[in-house]
Amino acid sequence: MDEIYERLETIFRDVFDDDGLIVTPQLTATDVEGWDSMMNVQLMLSVERAFEVHFSASQIASLRNVGELAALIQRMT
Secondary structure (H helix, E strand, O other): OHHHHHHHHHHHHHHOOOOOOOOOOOOOHHHOOOOOHHHHHHHHHHHHHHHOOOOOHHHHHHOOOHHHHHHHHHHHO
């Protein structure tokens, strides 16, 4: 799971253009400046490409934090 978080942190830093962004399981959109619905689409596309997975709209909508995203990635890879 550590590898997933390391890769996610790289993706988050790139998408949000913030080299200081720290990804934790509890991280949510309200914690990150600029994480709106449009950025969420960009983020999810970047995550899908990086991990070679595809999320359904319902899977994305059900995610409450980065921990749930990491767990979903782990199940799919």
